[in-house]
Amino acid sequence: MLDQTNLLADCSNCFGLCCVALPFAKSSDFAVDKDAGRPCKNLQDDFRCGIHTSLRRKGFTGCTVYDCFGAGQKVSQHTHGGTSWRDAPESASGMFEVFPVVRQLHELLWYLSEARSLQQTRIIFSELDAQIERTKNLADGPASAILRIDVAAHRAEVNVLLLRTSELVRSSLGGKRSRKTEHRGADLIGAKFRGANLRGANFRGAYLIGADLRAADLEGADLIGADLRGADLRGARLRGSIFLTRFQINGAIGDAATALPDSLPRPAHWS
Template identity: 65%
Template sequence: MGTEHRTDEHRTDEHRPDVDRALKADCASCFGLCCVALPFAASADFAINKDAGKPCRNLRTDFRCGIHTGLRDSGFPGCTVYDCFGAGQHVSQTTFGGTDWRRAPDTAQQMFAVFPVVRQLHELLWYLTEALKLRPARSLHSEVRGLLERTERLTGLAPDELEKLDVAAHRRDVNALLLRTSELVRAEARRGGKDRRNRRGADLIGARLRGADLRGADLRGAYLIAADLGGADLRLADLIGADLRDTNLSGADLTGCIFLTQPQLNAAKGDSATRLPPELIRPAHWS
């Protein structure tokens, strides 16, 4: 039931399968960039401190994780939540032509700097690809395609150009279009005349929302850490950027919600009764 693939009347097949494939992480084609380029601090998510540009102690010589199957039990649940949206293999195989930072140490610093830039661009590609699947926003699809193609071109820039790229400015352009998309999609849930309060960026940490009717709610960037959304109806809700760490989604209906990502689900808690959008999978650690 958690991975139920049922027809969604609000979605269309109008999308780019090639982009979908490129946005799925392929760790076998990556030089362990997330395990080296990114910093993390000892916390509930990571067992140790690690500086940016320093290889994690668990990274093997073949760029695989030495404790991959036991990350959570070893104190590294943060690694199981992270997703590069395919940026790792793109930087490794396309931007740097398949030459890894160990064989060419002079490229390491630049490779590690470029990786988070491309990761942001790939995340934006994922959102734009999702927007093309939303039937109520068809009037915007031409604009979405144009911005998607523009974003794709940016991912093909040379390393020097990527380092200088103003990703924040490009993200603002994408976000403005995604907001318009969200309004069109969520308007479907507002036709019943019910008040769907704007909860964008709201502090809902630990909130008791069990069984709540949140259809069409604007939850963009909301802090839902450890909130109880058990059995809640989140159809057509906008969850872009919502913090779902330890959020209880047991029995919740997330079918038709928009801009929900796999990393957000991985950070949450759910069960076999949680209903998911067809493009996402039920995390292995859920009950």
């Protein structure tokens, strides 16, 4: 079974790939425009951020939210053998193309490894193990092979198991399903769920931007792909929810009373 801690970003072993490979536009999340493949003006010679401790204050909130699922160090140290794009400029474009592909594969590994850790999924353990091994092998391949991967097709295969996991977890809570718990892809921007019983709710791909989820009970809730930017999670019970990521909670509001899954570190900017 894959250790999810290996899918957390380790910037000390990365060549600043998210600061170079990815584009961003001047907005409430970023103070400036930056094209893909061009280093951020704040990236230092040692690949560290020159304003890391003041990113939010200086208008780079988007940087504090982003998570690469460990793809940065994987591409830097494994795929490209520890040789940076500065030391080998001819490898830069290929490295920058590989990075987002590996990030997607590592995101899938995050979901698969979580599914495999749940007792409710024991009837599909063998299928999960096989898919974890296959996805890991894809991410471990050489750059040329990674660039040939049909990520969309692979994601569709993985999603079959993730949907099955969701059904198994949510049905294990008992009780009847109702429209009040089915919110897949729903527009719930600014919705009021304070103190609500959302056990076993389906929020797959839902827009929960700015939603009030204070003290809500989200045990067994499926949060895969849910947009939690600005959502108020203070005091919310998320420990038993499934498919929650660092990327999602980094964009939300929380506090010391927010109960997170053990695999997720509490964001530094939460009060």
